[in-house]
Amino acid sequence: MLDSIKTTVLAAATLAVATPVLADEVNIYSYRQPELIKPLTDAFTAETGIRVNVAYLAKGMVERLQAEGKRSPADVVLTVDISRLSGVVEAGLTQPVDSATLKANVPAQYQDPEGHWYGLTTRARIVYASKDRVADGEITTYEDLADPKWKGRICTRSGTHAYNIALTSAVIEHHGEEGAKAWLEGIKSNLARKPQGNDRAQVKAIWAGECDVAIGNTYYMGKMLADEEQKEWAESVNVVFPTFEGNGTHVNISGVAMTKSAPNKENALKLMEFLTSPAAQEIYAKANFEYPIAPGTKPDPLVESWGEFTADNTNLMTLAGHRATALKITEEVDFDG
Structure with missing residues (x-):
């Protein structure tokens, strides 16, 4: 119960002002924990000057986006597991993103063929x-x-x-x-x-x-x-x-998708491309002992010590x-x- 209250309060505090939309910000709904996201959002803001607002949700992302509809302040969603990612897509809450940068950074098996989501780590x-x-x-x-x-x-x-x-x-x-x-x-x-x-x-x-x-x-x-x-x-x-x-x-993934309503679409794309960059992926992977997927990236030395493997190519x-x-x-x- 306490965790739920904390989640609700934090979400309200971070995204309380949905309007007017400011050109220098981007809004995230995330199932990933604050300690995993903050190093990335801090690095993104330092590089671009774009402020990042994050609502950390324990559950109910699809229901919340559905209830908010076109008024939703969320630009992107971050989540783990293909089931959760595909659930947001199947609910009609995302939009396809066609980006050469995303396609170059994310191997084909870790991106939606229609461009609705892109993997970040595995x-x-x-x-x-x-x-x-x-x-x-x-x-x-x-x-x-x-x-x-x-x-x-x-x-x-x-x-x-x-x-x-x-x-x-x-x-x-x-x-x-x-x-x-x-x-x-x-x-x-x-x-x-x-x-x-x-x-x-x-x-x-x-x-x-x-x-x-x-x-x-x-x-x-x-x-x-x-x-x-x-x-x-x-x-x-x-x-x-x-x-x-x-x-x-x-393997399974953590991934990102742009919401259908995205009020800050340009900034959302910049964030998605940043998150799939080698530098950001290595920050992300180190924070949670996961495997980065951008070409030329390496996992944390501890993770690397567990040995190499070939991922299922489905x-x-x-x-x-x-x-x-x-x-x-x-x-x-x-x-x-």
Whole structure:
């Protein structure tokens, strides 16, 4: 409740004056945390002189934009996960952006073919494996997780969480609906406990001996290593980059889109192009232990130390198209039950 109140107050304070629109500002609605956004907005303002106003939202971005309609002060939205990005697009709340700079900075698989959104950073959905109880090379593919040898040894958060729905969508893309359903059933039969908690909670469970293998995002390793209490959890596991048979490792994104109503369209474009620039992407990636995607950029040395991987080359909008099916089959197998 307190977090919700803080979010509401902050949003009201930052965007209280929607009119008149000033030529030297740009307004953001963001699902990303203040500590991740401020270094970027400060750098953008220093470079361009354009003031950035940010409303930090915990949830309800689509509903808020719909309620505001043409009167919305928001110029751009920042969010994580292809499901959330595509949700804003599917609601008709964005506009296509045709920019040579954006197209040059963002690889094709990380941008909407119609130009409605562009990726900023990526994170891999990987396996955390116990250093003591899982040998090197025991897991090489996502398909391996359904092998009965892992019975009673896997932990994960809810199968209906957006991160896992995106992964299941990727399984559908590579193996079809029936293949993905069989994969989910296999993993469910291998669970050590009912799906619960967040990605960090799974690593804690490995450290505590409750399971040996967990599914999670790469950046949580960096966050745990930076936390005095959680560092011991992180040091109990190895980061494993599984692949799909015949393809690469599943990745998801943080991304940006221009709103349909954008009152400061020119400044919004400048901000989007800045956010995809190599310098900005490295700031962004370092702040959250993610992977920058602009050509010639490198991740933080800590992230780089986890090893290299080849990303699945499927366009993420294709995966977004499987979202409803992924949720349906996850519920059919009663994954969280």
